[in-house]
Amino acid sequence: MEKLREKLATLRAEIDAANERAETSEQALKQLEDQQTDRDQELISYQNRIRRLEDEAQMREDQLDEAK
DSSP: OHHHHHHHHHHHHHHHHHHHHHHHHHHHHHHHHHHHHHHHHHHHHHHHHHHHHHHHHHHHHHHHHHHO
């Protein structure tokens, strides 16, 4: 009977440790997902800026051609 109690205590400790590792992993995953979302938004912002700059460059080239 004592061995059974020891085994149960060991299993409970293993379960607690596994749960703690799972919680830590879930927190790390959430943090990485948040970082990915931030990076995606930053990328979209840069793409929009590039598009505006390219449009502006084209407009300036057109104006230059018209001035010639």
